[in-house]
Amino acid sequence: MITVTAEQMRNIDKYAIEKIGIPSIVLMENAKNAMINYIPLDGYEKYIIVAGVGNNGGDALAMARDLILEEKETYIYIAGNLEKASKDFKINYNILKNIGGNIIVLENKDDLLKLKENLGEDSIVIDGIFGTGLNSGIRGIIFEIIDLLNSSNAFIFSIDIPSGLDADTGAIHGTSVNADLVVTLGLMKKGLLNYEGEVMVEKIGIPKQAVEAVLG
Numbered sequence: 001m002i003t004v005t006a007e008q009m010r011n012i013d014k015y016a017i018e019k020i021g022i023p024s025i026v027l028m029e030n031a032k033n034a035m036i037n038y039i040p041l042d043g044y045e046k047y048i049i050v051a052g053v054g055n056n057g058g059d060a061l062a063m064a065r066d067l068i069l070e071e072k073e074t075y076i077y078i079a080g081n082l083e084k085a086s087k088d089f090k091i092n093y094n095i096l097k098n099i100g101g102n103i104i105v106l107e108n109k110d111d112l113l114k115l116k117e118n119l120g121e122d123s124i125v126i127d128g129i130f131g132t133g134l135n136s137g138i139r140g141i142i143f144e145i146i147d148l149l150n151s152s153n154a155f156i157f158s159i160d161i162p163s164g165l166d167a168d169t170g171a172i173h174g175t176s177v178n179a180d181l182v183v184t185l186g187l188m189k190k191g192l193l194n195y196e197g198e199v200m201v202e203k204i205g206i207p208k209q210a211v212e213a214v215l216g
């Protein structure tokens with residue numbers, strides 16, 4: 001099995017987008033289509049999306065769209081500054097706003113209570129806070145958000161990487177999500193090889209030419 005670092009995955013992505021011409025939003029939609037199959041549409045009362053403002057969050061918002069279309073009780077929480085949002089995050093954010101998505105930006109303790117009240121064993125959490133773009137130790141309100149998730153009885157599904165985990169080494173940067181299931185995108189990440197939760201790899205339509213161009 002091929003395993004990659006975050007930088008290698010980013011470069012493979014980049015090659016697929018810039019050299020082969022696959023729009024990044026297509027990769028994001030492919031990622032969503034692969035991951036949504038792991039989310040049971042029955043058996044949970046509440047579907048809790050916790051999204052950062054990068055493309056990991058964009059993946060999560062795309063999943064939220066499908067859950068809303070399936071008329072699931074869906075709560076979307078944003079963990080980050082919307083002004084710093086990525087291009088593809090914004091595309092999915094705008095779609096959700098246009099279909100009446102229930103979106104709360106987590107900025108203070110009162111907002112955290114709105115998250116906490118929806119976390120229980122009848123909830124499934126989709127963790128889209130950070131993926132391969134984590135660039136420093138987690139602190140502040142995001143630290144508290146991850147603590148809330150980990151101390152709940154909710155089932156936790158992490159997109160690509162459990163948020164807070166180093167994609168290259170598996171080290172924890174301050175804190176990290178205790179995921180029950182991780183679906184990592186494109187190729188297995190080196191930092192997940194010893195992860196104690198379940199890890200699945202899903203293709204998202206990246207041609208082998210992009211992998212060979214970066215890995216040789």
Ligand SMILES: NC(=O)C1=CN([C@@H]2O[C@H](COP(=O)(O)OP(=O)(O)OC[C@H]3O[C@@H](n4cnc5c(N)ncnc54)[C@H](O)[C@@H]3O)[C@@H](O)[C@H]2O)[C@H](O)CC1
Nearest residue numbers: 027028054055056130131132133134135136137160185186
């Ligand atoms: N693998 C693929 O082919 C695809 C992967 N996709 C998804 O994209 C993410 C990577 O997205 P990126 O925008 O590069 O980074 P993240 O979303 O992981 O996070 C960046 C975001 O978070 C902020 N940030 C980073 N560290 C911290 C910190 N310690 N505290 C606070 N904020 C932090 C940063 O400023 C950015 O705003 C990958 O994991 C996949 O899920 C594509 O969607 C499809 C193709």
Ligand SMILES: [K+]
Nearest residue numbers: 130159161163
């Ligand atoms: K994640």
